[in-house]
Amino acid sequence: MKNIIIAIDGYSSCGKSTLAKDLAKKIQYHYVDTGAMYRAVTLYLLQNHIDIYHPEMVEHALQNITISFEYNAESESQLTLLNGENIEHEIRVNPRVAGSVSEVSSISAVRRFLVQQQQAMGNNKGIVMDGRDIGTVVFPNAELKLFVTADPQVRAQRRLDELTEKGQNTTFEEVLANLEKRDLMDSSRLDSPLKKADDAIEIDNSYLSKADQLKLVLQLVNEKTSVSLS
Numbered sequence: 001m002k003n004i005i006i007a008i009d010g011y012s013s014c015g016k017s018t019l020a021k022d023l024a025k026k027i028q029y030h031y032v033d034t035g036a037m038y039r040a041v042t043l044y045l046l047q048n049h050i051d052i053y054h055p056e057m058v059e060h061a062l063q064n065i066t067i068s069f070e071y072n073a074e075s076e077s078q079l080t081l082l083n084g085e086n087i088e089h090e091i092r093v094n095p096r097v098a099g100s101v102s103e104v105s106s107i108s109a110v111r112r113f114l115v116q117q118q119q120a121m122g123n124n125k126g127i128v129m130d131g132r133d134i135g136t137v138v139f140p141n142a143e144l145k146l147f148v149t150a151d152p153q154v155r156a157q158r159r160l161d162e163l164t165e166k167g168q169n170t171t172f173e174e175v176l177a178n179l180e181k182r183d184l185m186d187s188s189r190l191d192s193p194l195k196k197a198d199d200a201i202e203i204d205n206s207y208l209s210k211a212d213q214l215k216l217v218l219q220l221v222n223e224k225t226s227v228s229l230s
């Protein structure tokens with residue numbers, strides 16, 4: 001089996017990360033959640049009271065940010081570290097992070113800073129990376145590109161279940177409104193807007209089980225990685 005780059009893009013809360021994680025585990029690839037990197041930058045800016053509407057100040061602050069990932073064997077999951085500190089829980093549940101991350105990710109200096117790191121992570125291939133611009137900007141030559149979609153109502157319900165499970169008190173309407181706002185900002189920003197790469201395969205998982213989705217994707221991976229004998 002040859003090592004490839006698998007790029008997974010799509011809207012918020014459409015199950016990209018779950019798919020990417022399960023896939024990486026199954027084929028023993030590295031998994032990189034680029035959304036976590038944008039969330040980590042956002043958390044740093046909020047914690048340090050940096051005005052996110054002031055791109056020069058944001059650009060300056062980037063020099064003080066180191067993001068890394070660590071595998072946690074106990075929870076069998078990946079932790080995001082900001083300057084060595086575990087911020088995994090905080091970036092997922094802090095509503096201020098969710099409220100500002102689209103704005104922060106529209107700043108070109110932030111995108112340049114993170115894209116460079118993401119490209120370096122793919123040097124040895126054997127990677128599954130998910131985000132919004134992976135197939136279009138980060139790895140335009142990725143061997144396999146997936147574009148995942150799902151109905152907004154279905155996505156909002158999934159996100160609500162996730163937040164409730166993490167102890168957050170919110171409503172379906174709030175979650176749906178935040179999701180629609182992020183969809184609009186992600187797909188209409190000037191720098192690297194979310195869009196399907198021409199050669200990406202679209203998967204609508206509104207009514208597809210996780211297991212069936214994974215089966216489908218594994219088939220696609222197989223097609224791309226098996227060495228042709230002809």
Ligand code: DC
Pocket residue numbers: 012013034035036038039101102105130131132133134182186
């Ligand atoms: O996937 P997520 O919801 O954790 O992403 C958080 C935000 O980061 C989302 O609003 C869009 C942005 N993002 C981005 O602009 N580019 C990426 N490659 C990944 C995420």
